[in-house]
Amino acid sequence: MNHPRPESFGARLGAAFDAHGHLCVGIDPHEYLLSDWGLAQSATGALEFGLRVVEACAGRVGIIKPQVAFYERFGSLGFRALEDVLASARDAGLLVIADAKRGDLGSTFEAYAAAWFGADSPLEADALTVAPYMGFGSLAAPLAQAKSRGKGIFVLAATSNPEAGELQTATVSRGSQAGSSVAGSIAAAVAAYNAEHYEAERLGSIGVVIGATVDVDELGISVEGLAASPAAPVLAPGFGFQGAEAGDVRRILGASADHAIVTASRSILSAGPGGLGTAIDKQVRQVSEAYE
Numbered sequence: 001m002n003h004p005r006p007e008s009f010g011a012r013l014g015a016a017f018d019a020h021g022h023l024c025v026g027i028d029p030h031e032y033l034l035s036d037w038g039l040a041q042s043a044t045g046a047l048e049f050g051l052r053v054v055e056a057c058a059g060r061v062g063i064i065k066p067q068v069a070f071y072e073r074f075g076s077l078g079f080r081a082l083e084d085v086l087a088s089a090r091d092a093g094l095l096v097i098a099d100a101k102r103g104d105l106g107s108t109f110e111a112y113a114a115a116w117f118g119a120d121s122p123l124e125a126d127a128l129t130v131a132p133y134m135g136f137g138s139l140a141a142p143l144a145q146a147k148s149r150g151k152g153i154f155v156l157a158a159t160s161n162p163e164a165g166e167l168q169t170a171t172v173s174r175g176s177q178a179g180s181s182v183a184g185s186i187a188a189a190v191a192a193y194n195a196e197h198y199e200a201e202r203l204g205s206i207g208v209v210i211g212a213t214v215d216v217d218e219l220g221i222s223v224e225g226l227a228a229s230p231a232a233p234v235l236a237p238g239f240g241f242q243g244a245e246a247g248d249v250r251r252i253l254g255a256s257a258d259h260a261i262v263t264a265s266r267s268i269l270s271a272g273p274g275g276l277g278t279a280i281d282k283q284v285r286q287v288s289e290a291y292e
């Protein structure tokens with residue numbers, strides 16, 4: 001069933017929060033998960049895996065996040081499988097964040113945006129994760145394309161991996177954000193972009209990635225700045241397998257928790273195909289209790 005979609009990504013995200021809460025299920029067909037699920041180590045196995053997750057998510061959550069790398073590893077057949085998973089998610093009315101963590105400069109980034117945002121692209125998704133480490137200005141083309149096509153972008157700011165702090169706490173030496181941490185400068189740039197380009201909306205369409213395992217104060221991120229209207233959505237992976245608990249989302253993200261996407265992959269997917277629905281229901285309950 002195809003639902004008519006509101007115009008901006010931020011508006012669609014707000015509708016998904018209202019209808020289904022804040023949980024996002026990641027689709028990460030790790031090698032060991034394909035084995036545990038009794039599926040082949042192939043694009044066909046990853047396709048079957050993705051389709052079953054989409055089926056279990058439909059009606060239970062509003063947002064999914066396929067991890068592109070687990071499809072890319074099977075080459076063109078893997079991309080074909082991902083295209084089918086994306087099509088099935090679109091048909092199910094799920095909001096799709098393609099986790100491809102793309103990062104490049106100007107005109108090259110424009111081509112990535114065409115791949116993930118193009119209306120006639122087989123890889124079309126609602127939003128894309130991007131890396132800003134070639135400078136926030138390198139995101140100009142995808143930011144403009146996101147705006148014109150009603151898509152969203154999640155910019156890595158403070159990632160959940162333990163080694164990330166070495167770079168992301170470093171001090172920016174030049175420009176309008178001089179003196180801020182790298183993570184803080186990205187968060188501030190995203191907030192400023194939303195204020196300028198999505199001023200009339202409750203939620204901006206440009207978000208940040210903040211791992212649920214990080215200390216936002218130590219990273220120099222202003223969660224109040226992210227929560228100011230229009231609020232920046234926060235994609236927060238790190239729940240479950242990486243150790244963060246959904247019940248702690250308000251403590252971890254403070255004022256920006258209200259606009260957070262609570263993301264988990266392995267902790268849910270390890271329930272296997274038979275237990276997936278129950279595992280999602282349980283996680284949805286835990287997340288909604290955290291928001292009561």
Ligand SMILES: O=C(O)c1cc(=O)[nH]c(=O)n1[C@@H]1O[C@H](COP(=O)(O)O)[C@@H](O)[C@H]1O
Nearest residue numbers: 067099129159160211237241242264265266
């Ligand atoms: O952008 C992401 O989604 C992401 C950012 C980050 O800081 N940490 C992080 O774990 N992720 C992704 O989120 C997913 C986490 O998976 P689990 O640890 O199994 O829940 C993986 O697909 C990661 O690539």
